[in-house]
Amino acid sequence: MSVLILGLALFLGIHILTTLRATRAAVIGRLGEGGYKGLYSLVAATGLILIFIGFGSYRRAGYIEVWNPPYSFFHPIALFLLWFAFVALTAAYAPASRIKSVLRHPMLVAVKVWALSHLLVNGDLGSMLLFGSLLAWAIYDRIALKRRGDTGASPVGWSINDLLVVGLGTVAYVAMFWLHESLIGVTAA
Numbered sequence: 749m750s751v752l753i754l755g756l757a758l759f760l761g762i763h764i765l766t767t768l769r770a771t772r773a774a775v776i777g778r779l780g781e782g783g784y785k786g787l788y789s790l791v792a793a794t795g796l797i798l799i800f801i802g803f804g805s806y807r808r809a810g811y812i813e814v815w816n817p818p819y820s821f822f823h824p825i826a827l828f829l830l831w832f833a834f835v836a837l838t839a840a841y842a843p844a845s846r847i848k849s850v851l852r853h854p855m856l857v858a859v860k861v862w863a864l865s866h867l868l869v870n871g872d873l874g875s876m877l878l879f880g881s882l883l884a885w886a887i888y889d890r891i892a893l894k895r896r897g898d899t900g901a902s903p904v905g906w907s908i909n910d911l912l913v914v915g916l917g918t919v920a921y922v923a924m925f926w927l928h929e930s931l932i933g934v935t936a937a
Contacts, residue, residue: 749873749874758792763889766788813873822868829868833861835913839851839917843909844904848904848909849903852901853901859882860883863880
């Protein structure tokens, strides 16, 4: 569990650093833009690797159940939320779309919804720590963006890009059912 916690601390810590604008500016002043980006990438990648290793180790050691969610009730809700998370994630990288402008910060929406969907169906300590931490960070980051005056994507009307976002998000969602077990070791269905 300590490897998972260290990974989360590194990954989320470096992401929180970007919201601390004065500290971030001081680090950039010391390291330069390239040095800052290199350090950021190295710490984030190390944290992500440690999260994967730590969570895998935790699962192999045996789940520590905290609560037993009503799976038959929450599972359909979680599946819908996951689909929405994939659509939001797609919107983050797609050209301007109405979906992107309504969500404002679609990547953060995707992380929040993805984490919530996993919290609904996983009542073990490791899952609560992993998904709860990511949900808390995404909420914090959205608040930090709002305080900075970052309104996110510019308002636009509906377009073909919206169909593209929903279509590609749905394809990624369906692919997740085949890839989840081989990548994560747990079936998604």
